[in-house]
Structure formats: structure tokens, C-alpha cells
Amino acid sequence: MEIKRLYPNLNCYDSLEVDVDVDFFFYFLADIRLWDLASRRTVCQFPGHQGAVRGLTVSTDGRVLVSCGTDSTVRLWNVPVSSIVESADTFDNSAKPLAVYVWKNAFWAVDHQWDGDHFATAGAQVDIWDHNRSQPVNSFEWGKDTAISIRFNPGEPNILATSASDRSITIYDLRLSSPARKIIMRTKTNSIAWNPMEPMNFTAANEDCNCYSYDARKLNEARCVHKDHVSAVMDIDYSPTGREFVSGSYDRTVRIFQYNGGHSREVYHTKRMQRVFCVKFSCDASYVISGSDDTNLRLWKAKASEQLGVLLPRERKKHEYLEAVKNRYKHLPEVKRIVRHRHLPKAIYKAASLRRIMSEAERKKEERRRAHSAPGSIPKESLRKRRIIEEVE
Template sequence: MKVKVISRSADEFTRERSNDLQRVFHNYDPSIRSQEKAVEYVRALNAAKLEKIFARPFMGAMDGHIDAISCMAKNPNHLKGIFSGSMDGDIRLWDMSSRRTVCQFPGHQGAVRGLTVSTDGRILVSCGTDCSVRLWNIPIAAPIELGGSTENSAKPISVYLWKNAFWGVDHQWDGELFATVGAQVDIWNHNRSQPVNSFEWGSDSVISVRFNPGEPNLLATSASDRSITLYDLRMASPVRKIIMMTKTNSLSWNPREPLNFTAANEDGNCYSYDARKLDEAKCVHKDHVSAVMDIDYSPTGREFVTGSYDRTVRIFQYNGGHSREIYHTKRMQRVFCVKFSCDASYVISGSDDTNLRLWKARASEQLGVVLPRERKKHDYNEALKNRYKHLPEVKRIVRHRHLPKPIFKATSLMRVMADARKRKDERRKAHSAPGSIKTAPLRKRRIIKEVE
């Protein structure tokens, strides 16, 4: 009896340059692929669920300080190094890859309130409540690259004593000047023991300062009288000033759009401004339930990270009203300082519990070597989620974040209060003469006045 069989060559159905992978035939005719959208929707749903399954943002803690961490600084020349200063005067250089101390900088007698690194990455500038500014030589990159475990101590190359305590310091992005703030704004040079220039507008303390990344002579400060002020070093007086309803704790310029900056405010919101038009905020970033203590932009300029008194770290899009990510642990206390790493891959937070914590900027990002096929798969999943993000089920899974119970209750309470305030305004308008009551948007409502 004859048995007829179909005979095929294995070479025709094997992918090139491989012996074990079957060749895949694609037919892009939409009439043949009638279930294309249904299949893609299921894949987008699975991609959103897988992102939640693999979300492990916490990398580890860097333990060594014995008091609350008050400030941090990053070195643009060394990717793995991060500086931290604490309330007891201790300054440390950390190696993020091994999460160990590389070098210590003893000398301050009080709290370290500001740290910054010079343009060339060789000098560290620190200031504190002991009325002193100290300049330090940064150790060479060898201990950082090798991950040495021995802790070295450095001595300051210069110590400048002044008549008032300092609350912040920042260095020019391109230049030899740095600015300190306290009772006034002082401009220093590395080679001068006295300020080369001083600015003052009002009698309250200035609490933060940031130089503009695009224009080296422009800087912004925030003060305890609820003001945000712009200064130009080429002019004899400050340029512009706005007074808000609540105090601004920190500022950060967008490195890719140097005219825009974002202010971390005491009311739990962040406000993005255009330096050319300060009468209205460009965007209001809401989600924190307590004061925002620090803010730092990603080197890409598309995101920024905030640390808050409510013991959480949040990541916002530069133009997004709500955070895309929230990081928290059971042991983490009030967050006083946050930084993006120089490659925008990690976030470092310093809190009241004496710990520096290292987080991934993308919670579900795969670490280590990613093969080309894996990279294509990740890109395909991202494209699917972006295409179907408006559908309710995908949107719900992507947006969901587990919140600690106190923050969840505080968020619910704030939502109830906002709804009640909105209903009250609507009823007041309904029972008043048309046009007699005008409600300003939140972008303008928080600004009391602008002073030229």
C-alpha cells in the first residue's frame, strides 16, 4: 500500500544564521488579519500587567551617616559618584555601584545646608549653619572606579568665614563663580576670601539658589517671605520677583529648556514657570499631600523628581499635572533631598532616617545586558501600551499605584475638600450677579503679586 506524505526541506523553514529558530512569515494584508486589533489589545493588556509584575524600583540603601541627610550634589565628570551632607556636619562621597563610602570631608561644626561641584568637576563647595564656606579637592576617579572599601578623609583647601549662616549654595554651569544664600545672596570666586558681589531684596532669609544652565549669569532664588526672585550678575540690582501664597522650598531649571524652571512649594504642589512671564504658572504638578522639600530635573529635561515631607518620592513629566511614579518604603522618613543620576537611569533620595536610597527611574526596567531581541520586545510593548493607553482597562492598570494608608487617606480627604470648595464657588456664582464673581485658575491663584 502506498502512503502519500508531504515532504518539505527544513532549510526553507529555518531562520538565516540559526539552526533552531523557525522562520516567521508575515502577511500584512489587513483583509487576512481580521483580528489584528483584538490581538494587539490583548498584548497591550498583558504588557501593562507585566510592567506591574516586574516593577522593583528599590535598589538599596547607602548607610553610614548618623544624622538626617540635608543636601546632595552630583559630579558631572563621574557617573557613579554622589556627595551627601548631613545635619551633624558630615560630608561623604559615595560609590553608587558598590553603595559604599569612598571619602569623607570632616570640618563643619553645624548642619551642612548646601553642596555643589565646580564646572570642571575638581572642587567641591560646601556651606552650613556654622557661617563657613569650605572648598575641597575631589579625589581622583580611581577609588570610585575600583569601588574601594577604605574610607579616606580629605582636608579643605580653603575656608571662608562670614557673618551669617548659609542655607544653600550653587555653582555656575560654566564659570568660576558660585552663589551662597542666607541673609542675602553672595557671589564668590574660588580665589577670593570675600564675596565679589552681594544682592538683597527684602529682609527675610533666602533658602535656595539655582544657576541657569543656559545663561551662566542668571540665577533664581526662593526666600522665606514666599518670594521667588531672579538675579542677573551683570546688573547692579535684582531683575524680577513674585510673591506666592506659600513658601517655595527649592527650585530647579530645566536643562533642555533653560527659560523654564519648576518650584517645589510648601502647599504640596510644584509650579513650572517661564522666566519671561512670571504672572502665571505654565503647569501645576499635584499629588503630594505635604510640603515638597526638594526637586531635581532629569538630564533629559523630560522629567523631574521630587521629595516630600509625606515620606514619598515622586517622578513627574515636565508637562504632566500628576506623577507617573511614587516610591516609598516602610522605614523611609521625611525626604529632604533628591537627585537624578547623570545618566537619568537612577534616582537618589536622602531622608530623615540617615539613609541614602537608590531607586530605578523606570521601576520595571531590566538591568544588565539587554539582547537585541529583548530590546525589540520592550520597544514593542511600550508602543502597544502607548497606542491603547486611552482604553479603560489598560489605563487603570498603568495608572494604579499602591499608596501607604496615611497618604491614601490624606489624598481622599484633599479630594473631598476640593470638591466641597468647588461646589461652594459654583453656588456663590449661581446666586450672585452675572460676572460679579470671577474664579482665577490655580496657575494664577497661588501668585499674590509680581514685583518688577
């Protein structure tokens, strides 16, 4: 569960991680810090890395934190329990690593196995580590390009997916001695997220401004293409419910998509927020955390209009009634426009209009070329297949 930074000369957050207690989250640049969401203060610091920290992940029980970075080290940390964190007066603000593993290459990402003792790192190759061993128990390599993101499957602990700088998405099985399958796309994939409720499906954040949802059993065609961003999508993360995911983009916006929706249902932006490099859903699916290029962390509501806090029975019934009315009349044009309309910054609005004009011009050009060619010489190809160059097994 990593967040990476692709531009090392920029001053922004490298990673962001939400703890299982929901009340705390991590971020790091050269150090790792544990923050309290309610008080917005640092309750613990994990120093030790000599360079930029590229990856961060937490074990399923929330007790062990694994970090890796450009100093070619993997460090294991003991995460304090919430009862200790609450008593900040007696808590030591600095922690020492449980173990330090030194390796021969820098790391770009790390992810922990679900309900297991293994974790995987991405770099010059994919390495599988055990908590009790100082060297990898297994290594995978397919080509010579750098793996930039890695995610374990939440349903099948032995399956993991990676994206690499050669525009490939690769599926690995720890029970096999070699990688299982790979697809090569036309543009690079920056991050991958598995659907926790449908573990056979994952969504890839791509450089071509779109997100692509795939079925791991059929990689020759995307299940859904999620549009609306106007610049490269840098990171992605699924809600624990599996019904939505959040994406952060180079266009300085954060968007929330339905798992099967082609367009976003919500877009978040502020005047001072710069390019978004990392996003995370909280474990209760109520909040979204984003880290941007302006060195700030921002906390958003997953549902912008939702009332927080304790609701009285009358208030809850009123909200349910209003939601039912919107669903009842959502087919009417007036209601549909109110539900779908979102204000956008002028730059993003103009960029979206320009992308629509370019897409329409490309479609008309292809239709004219097909009309003036021999029948069948230029086959029609959907967008779900067009971005895939080949599938390798």
C-alpha cells in the first residue's frame, strides 16, 4: 500500500498510509510520522532512513510497519497501540526499528501480504521478504525495467500485481517460480489497487489521464474505463466497501469514482492544492486523505454533503427521505443536472473541453478513413482494447 513520488527534485510527500485504527495515519519524506487525525498532531516519529522513503505498508493486525527507500534498506517498526498513543505525555516521540535489511538496489514501493508474514518490495526486481529473514525468500524478474508499484491481492494472499516503467502490468504467483501473466499498455501505469470486495478485479492509474479496471482472469480487455482527469493519474486506492475508489492526478484534483462508473461522482480541489501524488481511503470509508506537491496533507469527506457527528432519529429519517426522493426522480433532466454538476477551476474546465474536441476530431477522422477504405481493412476497436498493445503469458 504505497505512494510514490516520481520527481525526486520536488518537495512533496512520498507516501501516505492509513492505520487500521482509523484515527491515525502515516506520512513520510525522510522520516515517517504517525499523526492523530482528531488533534492534527504528530504522536510518533520513525527516523532512520538516509534518503527519500519510497514505500510504506502496515501488517494486517496493524502492529508492524514496513518502510523502504532509496538508501537500499528495508526497515521494520513497531507501531504503538492506540491506548499508548492516547497518553501522549508518557509516550516517546521517537522509535527504533525492529530490524534493518540492507539490499543491493533502491526500492520504489512495498506492500504487505494480507493475513501473512511476507511482504514484497518493488525496484530493479520484485523481492519477497519474511519478517524473520534478512534476505529475500524469493525474487521475480521479467525484463530489465524498474517496478514502480506493487499490491497484494486481498482475497488470494499468494497473488500480487506490479506495474513497471516499461508500461507493463504483471501478475505474480508466489507458488510459482516465474511470473504468471503480463500486459503491455501504450502508456505507463503509475499505481494499482485491488478491489477488496471483488478480489479478481483491479484498477490501474495510467499516464493517459484515465483509470482502467481489469479482470485478472482476462487481461486482453479492460472491464471499464474511468475518465474525467485531464492529466496523468498518479495514485489510486479503493474504499473498504469496494464500491468506490479515489484517484489523485497531476491536474491538481482528487476524484471519487464508482467501481463501474465511467465518470467521477465527486471532484475535490482547492486554490492552493498542487499536483496530487498520493491518496488513501480511510478504513471506515468516511474520509479521503491526499498528499500534494505543496507539502500539505488534506482530509476530505468521502461524501461531501454528508452530515458528520451524532444524528438524531428525525435527522436520519430526513436524510434517508431526501436520498430516496433524489433516486426516485434522478431520471429527470433538472434533477440529473443538479446531481452531476460540479464547479471546476477554469484551467481544468478548458483542458477538459479541449480533450473532448480532440477526441471527437480523432473519432471523425477514423470514421472517414474507414469509409474511404476497403470494407474490413480497418476494423473497429473499442477504447477498452485500444490501449493494450499485447498480452504475454
